[in-house]
Amino acid sequence: MAAYNIKIWRQNGPDSNGSMERHVVKGIDGDMSFLEMLDHLNEDLEEQGKEPVAFDHDCREGICGACSLVINGQSHGPETTTTCQLHMRSFEQANITEITVEPFRANGFPIIRDCVVDRSGFDRIIQAGGYVSVNTGNAPDANANAIAKPDADTAFDAAACIGCGACVAACKNASAMLFVSAKVSHLAHLPQGDAERHERVESMVNTMDREGFGSCTNYGECEAACPKSISTDNIATLNREFIRAKIGRIT
Amino acid sequence: MKLDAKIPEGPIEEKWANHKMAMKLVNPANKRKYKVIIIGSGLAGASAAATMGELGYNVECFCFQDSPRRAHSIAAQGGINAAKNYPGDGDSIYRLFYDTVKGGDFRSREANVYRLAYISNQIIDHCVAQGVPFARDYGGLLDNRSFGGAQVSRTFYARGQTGQQLLIGAYQALSRQIAAGTVKMHTRTEMLDVVVADNVAKGVVVRNLVNGQVESHSGDAVVLATGGYGNVFYLSTNAMGCNVTAAYRAYKKGAGFANPCYTQIHPTCIPVSGDHQSKLTLMSESLRNDGRVWVPKELGDKRRPEEIPDDERDYYLERKYPSFGNLAPRDIASRSAKEVCDEGRGVGNTGLGVYLDFRDAINRLGEETISARYGNLFDMYERITAENPYKNPMRIYPAVHYTMGGLWVDYNLMSTIQGLYVIGEANFSDHGANRLGASALMQGLADGYFVLPQTIADYLATMGASHERLPIEDEVFVQAEEAVNNRINRLLNVNGSRTVDSFHKELGLIMWENCGMSRLKKGLETAIEEIPKLRKDFWANVKVNGSADNFNISLEKAGRVADFLEFGELMCRDALAREESAGGHFRAEHQTAEGEALRNDDDFCHSAVWEYTGDDAVPIRHEEALKFDNVKLATRSYK
Ligand SMILES: Cc1cc2nc3c(=O)[nH]c(=O)nc-3n(C[C@H](O)[C@H](O)[C@H](O)COP(=O)(O)OP(=O)(O)OC[C@H]3O[C@@H](n4cnc5c(N)ncnc54)[C@H](O)[C@@H]3O)c2cc1C
Ligand code: SF4
Ligand code: FES
Numbered sequence: 067m068a069a070y071n072i073k074i075w076r077q078n079g080p081d082s083n084g085s086m087e088r089h090v091v092k093g094i095d096g097d098m099s100f101l102e103m104l105d106h107l108n109e110d111l112e113e114q115g116k117e118p119v120a121f122d123h124d125c126r127e128g129i130c131g132a133c134s135l136v137i138n139g140q141s142h143g144p145e146t147t148t149t150c151q152l153h154m155r156s157f158e159q160a161n162i163t164e165i166t167v168e169p170f171r172a173n174g175f176p177i178i179r180d181c182v183v184d185r186s187g188f189d190r191i192i193q194a195g196g197y198v199s200v201n202t203g204n205a206p207d208a209n210a211n212a213i214a215k216p217d218a219d220t221a222f223d224a225a226a227c228i229g230c231g232a233c234v235a236a237c238k239n240a241s242a243m244l245f246v247s248a249k250v251s252h253l254a255h256l257p258q259g260d261a262e263r264h265e266r267v268e269s270m271v272n273t274m275d276r277e278g279f280g281s282c283t284n285y286g287e288c289e290a291a292c293p294k295s296i297s298t299d300n301i302a303t304l305n306r307e308f309i310r311a312k313i314g315r316i317t
Numbered sequence: 318m319k320l321d322a323k324i325p326e327g328p329i330e331e332k333w334a335n336h337k338m339a340m341k342l343v344n345p346a347n348k349r350k351y352k353v354i355i356i357g358s359g360l361a362g363a364s365a366a367a368t369m370g371e372l373g374y375n376v377e378c379f380c381f382q383d384s385p386r387r388a389h390s391i392a393a394q395g396g397i398n399a400a401k402n403y404p405g406d407g408d409s410i411y412r413l414f415y416d417t418v419k420g421g422d423f424r425s426r427e428a429n430v431y432r433l434a435y436i437s438n439q440i441i442d443h444c445v446a447q448g449v450p451f452a453r454d455y456g457g458l459l460d461n462r463s464f465g466g467a468q469v470s471r472t473f474y475a476r477g478q479t480g481q482q483l484l485i486g487a488y489q490a491l492s493r494q495i496a497a498g499t500v501k502m503h504t505r506t507e508m509l510d511v512v513v514a515d516n517v518a519k520g521v522v523v524r525n526l527v528n529g530q531v532e533s534h535s536g537d538a539v540v541l542a543t544g545g546y547g548n549v550f551y552l553s554t555n556a557m558g559c560n561v562t563a564a565y566r567a568y569k570k571g572a573g574f575a576n577p578c579y580t581q582i583h584p585t586c587i588p589v590s591g592d593h594q595s596k597l598t599l600m601s602e603s604l605r606n607d608g609r610v611w612v613p614k615e616l617g618d619k620r621r622p623e624e625i626p627d628d629e630r631d632y633y634l635e636r637k638y639p640s641f642g643n644l645a646p647r648d649i650a651s652r653s654a655k656e657v658c659d660e661g662r663g664v665g666n667t668g669l670g671v672y673l674d675f676r677d678a679i680n681r682l683g684e685e686t687i688s689a690r691y692g693n694l695f696d697m698y699e700r701i702t703a704e705n706p707y708k709n710p711m712r713i714y715p716a717v718h719y720t721m722g723g724l725w726v727d728y729n730l731m732s733t734i735q736g737l738y739v740i741g742e743a744n745f746s747d748h749g750a751n752r753l754g755a756s757a758l759m760q761g762l763a764d765g766y767f768v769l770p771q772t773i774a775d776y777l778a779t780m781g782a783s784h785e786r787l788p789i790e791d792e793v794f795v796q797a798e799e800a801v802n803n804r805i806n807r808l809l810n811v812n813g814s815r816t817v818d819s820f821h822k823e824l825g826l827i828m829w830e831n832c833g834m835s836r837l838k839k840g841l842e843t844a845i846e847e848i849p850k851l852r853k854d855f856w857a858n859v860k861v862n863g864s865a866d867n868f869n870i871s872l873e874k875a876g877r878v879a880d881f882l883e884f885g886e887l888m889c890r891d892a893l894a895r896e897e898s899a900g901g902h903f904r905a906e907h908q909t910a911e912g913e914a915l916r917n918d919d920d921f922c923h924s925a926v927w928e929y930t931g932d933d934a935v936p937i938r939h940e941e942a943l944k945f946d947n948v949k950l951a952t953r954s955y956k
Contacts, residue, residue, distance in 0.1 A: 079867065094560060097703075098593045104817075105595055109465045112816045112871060117863045122383060124556040126596050128697065129481055130387040151700050179868040186504065189851055193496040197489035202368040202766045205439075205446035219408030222450040222475070225482060227387055242872050258448040282778050 068094050068158055072107060074167040076180055088167070096155030100143065101126060101133065103154055104167075106292055117279035119192070120180040128148040128293065131228035134235070135181055136168040141232035141291040142157035148230065148293045173278040174242060180247045185231050187277035188245060194273035195266035196249040211257055221255035224248045226294045233288035233296070239280030244288035246274050248296045254307055264311035271308060318573055319929045320941045324428045325725040329947050333432045336728070337771055341778035348373035349499075349779045351703065352786065354521055354536035356508045356563055358385030360480070360743025360758060362542030364765030365485035366502075370494030372770060377493070377534060379503045379523060381558055381873075386488040389544055389556040390761065393480025393693065394601035395464065397438035397473035397758040405462050408469040410434045417756060418948045419761050420646050421721075421749020421921055422465040422900035424924070425574075427947055428728060430747045432684045433756075434924065436763040441473055443766060447486040451475050462763070464754035464822040465602055466646040466955075472755045477601055477693045483758055487765070501737060503915060508563050509801045509875065511539060511737060512787075512794055518737035519787045522801045526873060529866040530841040538736045541567060542765065545720040545742040547580070549826025549881045549888065550833070553717035554586055554599040560877040561884045564743050565722050568887075572732040573926040575725035575745035577884070578892035581752055581901045582834050583718035584610075584650035587701055587711075588670040598701055600694055602754040605643045606679035607687065608711070610634050610650070612662040612671050622664070622672055622710050633657055641955040645742065648751045648901045648914070649955060651715035656912065658714075663714045674710035715834060719757060721748045721901065722891070725926045725941070729772035730764060733926075736776060740764035745924065750900025785797055803867050808875045813858030817875045820855045824848065824878070824885055832889050835905050841893040849933065852882040887927060887936065894938055897921045918950055 069092040078083025091107045098106070101123055108118035123133040128151040143152045144160075158166065167181065175183040207302050213221075222293035227248035250267050253259030261264070275281075282301060289298045325336040343351065351374050355366045366378040368390040380388060402408040412864045414434040418425060441509040445451065445459075451473050452460040463471040494500040503523070511520040512533065520535040546561035547553035556735065568574045585600045611630045611941035618625065635642045635652055645653075654671045679687050684707055688695065695706045702712070723746060724732050724739040732739050741761040748756065787793065827847055831840035855878070863869040865880040899921070907915040923940040930936050 078551050092954075095591060095593060097590050097596075099701075102593050102595050105416040106593065107820060109816055110622055111864055112860060113814075113861070115862060118870055120868055124382060125392045126557060127388065127392050127598055129478065130391045130556065131383075132382065147700065151697070153700065153703075155703060173404050182868065184381060189386075189492065189495075189502075189504075192386075192489060193492040197493045199493060200443075200446045200490075201771070202443055202490075205442040206440045208401070208451075209458050212455060214453055214457050215453055218450060218453045218457070219800065221448075225450050225485065228391075229384065230483070252450070253448055256448050256450070258446060259357045294926065295941075 069163070070094060070103070070157070071164050072167060073165070073180070075169055077177055078183040079216050080176060080178055094154050096153065096158045098138070099126065099150060100152040100154065100155045101150050120182045122182050123150055129228060129301065132231035134170045134230055134232070136170060136281065138166055140202065141170060141235040142293055146293060146295065169203060170231050172234045172240035174234060174240060174278070175231060181224035187200045187279065188229050188231065188242070190277060191242065191246060191270055192249065195262065195269040198253065199262060213256065217255050221252050224251040224296065225301050226257070227296050228294055230293065232293060234279060236287040236291035237280065238285055238287065239283060240281045242274050243282035243301050243304070244292060244296055244298065246270050247300035249304040250307055251300040254303060263307060264314050267304060268311050318733055318926070318937070318939055320573065320725065320733070320926055320939055321727060322549060322941060323729060324426070325728065329428060329431045332428050333435060336936045340771065340775035343774045343778050344782070345373060347782040349375050350782050351375060352377065352536045352719065353540060353773065354534055355379070355540045355542060356521065357388065357542030357544060357741070357743070358491065359388035359390035359542060359544055360484055360487055360761035360766045363388070363484065363491045364762050365540060365542060365740060365769050366500050367487060367490035367494050368766050368770045370497065370499035373499065376494070376500040377503065378500055379506045379508055381505065381507045381526060383504055385491055385502060385504065386485060388484060389559055390484045390758070391481045392556060393758055394477045394599065395477045395603040396462065396474035396755040397440070397483065398464070398471050398755040399418070399436055399441045399759065400434055400471060401441060403459060404470045405646055406469045408471050412469065413437060413471065415948055416467050417747065417753055418749070419531065419953055420753035421751050422663050422914070422953055423922070423945065423950050424899050424943065425747050425749030426943060427945060431947070432768070433747045433760055433763050436767045437759050439767060440759060440762045441930065444483060447490060448480050449475065449486040462603055463644060464605055464883060465605065465644045465650065466753040474603065477691065480758060481678060483715065485631060490724060509566065509876065510797050511567045511570050512797045513734055514787065514793045516571055517735040520789070522797045524801070525538050527868050529864070529869065531798055532543065533794040533798055535786050535789050535794070537777055538738060540738040540740060540769065541724065541743050542741045543743045546884065547717045547720055549824070549885050550717040550828045551591065551821050552594060552597050554583060554597050556770055557596060560878045560880065562877050564739070565880045565884050567737060569722060569732065570734065571929070572734045572737060573725040573928055574722070575924050575926045576722040576891065577927065578832065578895060579721035579750050579900065580717060581647060581719035581721060582651045582715045583674060584647055584654055584715050585713045586716035587698065588667065588714040598697065599603050599716070599718060600698060600713060602647070604673060604691060604694060607690065608673040608675050609677060610642065610643055610671055610673055612657045612664060616661045622674070631657070631662070638955045642726060645955050646751060646753060651834060652903060653714055670712040670714045672710035673713045675706065676710070679707065694904050707846060719752055721746065721750060721752055725924070729775065730769055731772070731776065737772060738769060740769050802882045804876070806870065808859070808861050808867060808879065811856060811859050813860050813863065816860060817871060817878050820851065821878045821881065823851060824882055827851070828885050828888070835903050835918055837894050837905050838893065841889045844889040845893070846887040848882065848889065854956065855882055856878065890936065891925055894925060895921055916952070922950070
């Protein structure tokens with residue numbers, strides 16, 4: 067059982083000023099997840115009649131993309147995983163007892179309260195074209211078209227993005243390029259995505275700009291922070307798709 | 318309460334087609350005049366909202382997460398069933414239908430299950446067309462694997478992330494409709510009541526979770542796609558936000574609640590490690606394709622697993638169920654694990670665990686193949702337990718996972734309230750007393766993409782395009798809003814000394830002890846006495862900090878736990894009344910000499926449907942008789 071000095075971001079609402087608040091959290095076991103440590107802190111706060119720290123989370127299995135904390139300066143903390151899959155043994159083993167916790171900060175992610183941010187910009191980027199236009203109804207037999215395994219695998223690797231936004235929080239420019247490229251690349255590698263590939267990439271990139279995300283200058287921090295190991299190769303794919311779309315328009 | 322299942326006439330293979338022909342249609346030009354409110358954006362809700370939007374209806378969709386993409390469906394790992402028979406191993410619509418009815422221990426409605434099996438193939442076609450990246454073989458065609466309760470390979474999968482990929486497909490279709498303006502999406506918004514006038518659904522009251530605003534929405538029909546209630550046990554494999562509120566509120570407004578006690582306890586979850594635990598993690602059932610389940614033969618054998626030679630291991634599933642072996646259905650596998658642990662042969666520090674061992678599969682196929690099949694699950698296991706499952710067997714134990722019970726619906730998926738539809742895990746659905754693996758995703762998508770959009774048209778068409786919607790200024794809305802506000806204020810004003818979580822944990826323990834894997838009359842009676850006491854204590858001593866007009870996580874949780882505190886009692890009443898063992902409902906008084914579940918078809922071949930009669934009053938139990946014309950009512954055997 068260990069104790070930690072926690073510095074955590076508190077902010078009452080979108081328009082209030084925020085600041086770091088200090089707490090000591092005791093009785094923490096290495097098998098506890100990071101969020102269970104915060105549950106423990108919140109339970110203490112509530113018993114003292116104070117409001118708990120708000121943070122987003124739901125599945126706690128590393129798949130829904132809700133959890134979103136910057137821990138000791140890193141999106142999702144020191145390991146390549148989501149905040150909810152980080153365990154306290156990671157700090158115990160490294161003898162780290164000082165922990166700072168902040169929200170994912172970015173122009174495109176305004177703070178709602180404490181460590182909760184508004185990531186609806188991501189939804190609007192998908193609405194701009196991150197889909198295949200097919201209505202429910204008479205799709206052809208699923209095995210009518212074979213898809214070569216390498217293509218299927220590349221598409222899958224890109225489709226594994228959970229939309230958490232860690233890439234944006236880690237990027238100096240707060241760019242959403244890795245997220246956008248993951249979707250573009252997923253659909254560009256499948257025949258189903260072919261018909262709309264030009265409009266898709268243009269519209270998604272334009273929406274990204276409009277939503278206040280920065281531009282990509284190839285720092286590569288996004289890939290390092292991504293819990294699903296989405297590769298920056300997808301950004302190269304996106305750039306290629308984007309150029310093809312532009313050329314497609316000219317000729 | 319009248320229960321008319323409205324099962325269409327005719328042979329089972331033709332019922333759905335005939336019914337589709339017989340139903341009224343809404344003229345395309347008139348569709349936008351109908352407003353449909355959909356609560357939930359999981360597989361069921363998102364697929365329904367997207368399809369209704371495509372058809373041209375005016376849809377409003379709500380979810381409590383910050384994005385529809387985060388609904389709990391995202392967490393499904395293993396796969397989705399369909400009767401494609403691509404492997405050519407003898408599968409068919411009839412066989413999928415038969416397996417599902419049998420798996421459900423003959424407590425589901427034949428006609429619905431047949432329709433589900435029929436639609437399963439269309440789902441796969443549609444999802445592939447959307448770009449869902451299912452696993453493929455080297456020839457580029459779709460790959461299948463096996464799940465419990467089946468002797469064919471009919472499960473389509475996407476690595477260990479099938480739910481994620483299917484949900485993203487539905488979410489993208491939904492996003493397309495949001496962009497097209499046919500669907501208006503309200504995220505971070507929680508439904509707190511259904512508005513009902515003369516037993517007709519008129520709309521909902523919701524709370525904006527960001528600014529606390531309570532508001533009403535009026536619609537021509539309301540669809541609940543709000544998922545399951547496994548979190549009544551506090552610890553479960555469900556996401557933290559899963560709750561019973563929407564379904565329970567509908568029950569209190571007159572919707573019958575069917576078989577609330579039917580709970581699925583999943584056999585392969587990571588065992589509980591301490592009281593700090595906030596949730597349990599599932600290890601997909603697909604692991605049982607290659608993993609072998611065992612415990613030591615000797616009581617209290619404390620040797621490390623690798624030190625125990627094969628002839629001193631009890632591969633109890635293979636021993637007891639030679640033809641299904643490690644792929645016995647979930648209820649049977651869970652109960653068997655509990656049995657060996659109760660005997661004192663469980664493993665790990667707590668003794669509440671059994672081994673799931675990949676040694677033989679790794680020797681046979683190599684570590685690489687195993688890693689390609691289950692890599693992400695192995696990684697997740699190691700991350701949580703700090704043990705390497707390639708070297709040591711996994712330790713697993715059953716945990717609450719899915720709820721077969723839910724709001725009663727007829728063949729059209731309409732509840733006992735007119736115009737209130739229920740889809741996905743929230744309805745009592747097609748799984749009877751036990752759901753087979755990979756069939757919840759199938760059901761959610763069948764309901765949302767293919768069934769509801771057809772059946773709801775019949776209801777809407779009856780209204781006529783010039784119908785009037787009840788304005789939200791109407792007295793029924795005003796009263797419903799006032800009741801919601803009063804309850805919120807009541808929660809904030811108790812100002813006691815106990816946290817919401819402490820009540821939730823205590824309820825969870827009562828439920829797990831008395832209404833969990835094995836149930837006894839005496840335990841259930843105790844629970845029915847204890848839960849109301851705990852509820853009283855909650856309303857006298859709970860502490861909810863903060864205010865109503867802000868983002869308030871304590872208040873959100875308090876409302877959900879308050880509903881669980883009423884609903885838990887209903888589950889126990891249902892379990893007490895069902896004097897038989899069926900599927901996931903195991904009444905220890907009713908078992909065979911070998912410890913298998915003993916059904917009582919003479920008295921309980923029915924769904925139990927509960928009608929609310931007032932707070933603290935005993936609800937009325939109704940019955941929908943189940944008829945089996947196409948499947949012989951038999952004792953389930955997996956031997
Ligand atoms: C860990 C895990 C693994 C699983 N694996 C499989 C598998 O491999 N194969 C399989 O077939 N099944 C699997 N299942 C089961 C399956 O995932 C679920 O049954 C299914 O996804 C439920 O879908 P749904 O759309 O009904 O509900 P959900 O996905 O739970 O969605 C519920 C929606 O309702 C909303 N909601 C709820 N209450 C309210 C409210 N009051 N107000 C507003 N919105 C509300 C939520 O925001 C959410 O959008 C698994 C389940 C778990 C827990
Ligand atoms: S690319 Fe990675 S970091 Fe960015 S949203 Fe997707 S999963 Fe998260
Ligand atoms: S809570 Fe779902 S990914 Fe962390």
